[in-house]
Amino acid sequence: MTVGKRARRSARGNRWGLALVGLLLVLAGAAALATGWGLFGVGPARSALVGAPIVDGLRRPWVPYVVAAVAIVVALLALRWLVVQGRTDTVGRLRMDPGDEGGTTEMPAGVARSVFEEEIGDYAGVRRARAHITESGVDPQLRVDLTLNDDADASAVWRRIRAEALDDLRTSLELERLPAVIRMSMTAPPRNPRRELV
Template sequence: MARNRARRSARGNRQGLLLVGIVLLAAGAAAFAAGRGVFGADVAGGALLNDTVRGLLAAGWMPYAVVAVAFVAAFLALRWLLVQGFDDTVGRLVLERGAEGRVELPESVARSALEQEVADYPGVRRARARLTESAEAPHLRLALTLDDDADVAGVWRRVRSEALADLRRSLELESIPAVVRMSMTAPAKNPRRSLA
């Protein structure tokens, strides 16, 4: 089964934040311990830039090391930013695979048909769908914007019994895991009546 790219990205974010947090926590705890004299009175009462630190900073290789660390940090930050922008929507759906080849369908065709079908339901103002995960076993994310007086339960029943069933049949799948998010539009404001 194909792995969920969004989950991998979220897991990578959590692991990266955990690593940065551990490093900062360790540095803060070491500074606090040094200030409290845990490492000796000389360290607690000594200058921050003592002769050892000054000698290390004056070493000929230090500027190159700082530039190398800066490049690595910039590369990791840029990679993280690029991963945030990746869309996990599949480009093509595999309908059939065999020795002679495979039959594919653009994701946009299936998505557009589903959106059009659901948007025609009474009370649905807008429907936006995305097929994610993998080409062979897609998952559906469906966002619906409903009128303020829509029958939410009725819309949900039709989506489940009609739209999702039609999508499963057209893609020849036994099941499609789906997340359906519904939101209501604000009621239209009534203009004030003028008294004559």
Template sequence: MARDRYRRSARGNRWGLAVVGAVLLAAGLAALAVGQGLFGADPAGRPLLGGTAQGVLNQQWVPYVAVAVAFVAAFLALRWLMSQGVQDTIRRLSLEGGGEGRVLVDEDVVSDVVENEITDYPGVRRARAHLTESVHHPHLRLALTLDEDADVAQVWQRVRANALVDLRRSLGLEEVPAVVRMSMTAPTRHTRRSLA
């Protein structure tokens, strides 16, 4: 299921970052300890790289290998960063089409209908809806921006009693789990001055 895949990905990211951080921290602490003479004066006075390592680094091919490794590391890091920005929004919904198969509906169409309906509610300035998780069992993520004087409880009641019911009915589903996030717009400067 999509949710499990994203949880595994997030868990893998956390473990990967923790391991890399632990290795770098251990290497840094070890270098600091050696430099401060905690392992004796002899290791602290020795060059960091021995003669063999110095000889290898003086080879002509070393800079090219270093550049290639840097490019590969940069590519992997960029790919990882781009994968973090990928949302779990589904592109199409698969609906029951009776006995003649299934009907595919673009997620954008459904989201636009939900957004347009909720934006017409009193006190709602902006609505953003996304369907996530699964093409057969979608979840709704709804972000609302309300006017500063909006009745939050009334907006929530209308979303629950109207928008969510209409969405379930139109998709032919018994339930559509939803996460609704509401935020208020900042008061205008005039309002701030009058309150001060």
């Protein structure tokens, strides 16, 4: 399973988990509200929230240990959830096509990404380029975030990326296809161009 699929599965699990916890809290709140309003009869509405048998049960010597064990389990589950949130679908290493010679050739994805960003960064009108190689090291995909000057020709930048930079990257990685998503945003020119050049 690729990292991207794991990230999507984690997001789906997050939605289901949050929906179930929210549903349980809504049901508990509705039940407490209905009891307080006397919808289940006058007796439950006027009775104490915690009865004497429950108080006596909580005074048993083993109760604090059970509470501590449950708290540890909940903390470990919460820690695992936080670790899962930190995962990204960015690929660390790219696996090159071994061809007829066999063996495995790998390269850091950061090297290919840096060369690609530098090439696009030199295009006219491009202020900043950030690229992310995602999905898998064997069949990668590319996400590009561009910040353009407000007077840049966005369509010309896009055509040049497609004709030059993407083709160069695909060729250097020995890939037949390299799916890419390019997001462009515009920014105003700097207030003090001289300071920007320093």
